[in-house]
Amino acid sequence: DAGITQSPRHKVTETGTPVTLRCHQTENHRYMYWYRQDPGHGLRLIHYSYGVKDTDKGEVSDGYSVSRSKTEDFLLTLESATSSQTSVYFCAISVRTENSPLHFGNGTRLTVT
């Protein structure tokens, strides 16, 4: 298995509170991604990174920010959590872009009450 660790694995938080999810990799892969997975929607890209301090928005980036200060760590922050952000969040890594497979972490289940 690719060395990807997501933390926490589960979190319950209240509406309006900030939340940070962490993704840590030991593979030294350049590309890292944050996805959310909701029933009927498949996986939707939130943000991605193509290097330290190099990040860009995905298709559902509103309400989320990311940071990558080290190759191995990619943080996802919900500045003020809303109930619509209740989801399962997956971090993924890859060697390069097109045609390269993604290796996923085991996800963080976030519930916003």
Add this chain to the structure above:
Amino acid sequence: TQLLEQSPQFLSIQEGENLTVYCNSSSVFSSLQWYRQEPGEGPVLLVTVVTGGEVKKLKRLTFQFGDARKDSSLHITAAQTGDTGLYLCAGAVSNYQLIWGAGTKLIIKP
């Protein structure tokens, strides 16, 4: 908006039966990936198809990429209970992104 329609969304069959899952789009992809996901885990890559018309086999699973690289299918022969899971297809486009299907939840009953 690029879409990748996956069907069926849900399939429950008896062990030993055959099945096919489809992914269709109006977009052309440089490649198409198939993943399987089990509860509580992230998706795991099964195969990548790159060339139009390409067929790849993984034991009892056969993957095909359409000639125009807009569609793909996954055929499972003699399904086993271990094939149970969520199957996802993802088409590769430019700008670092994959376009994902919504998934097929497959249940194989003993």
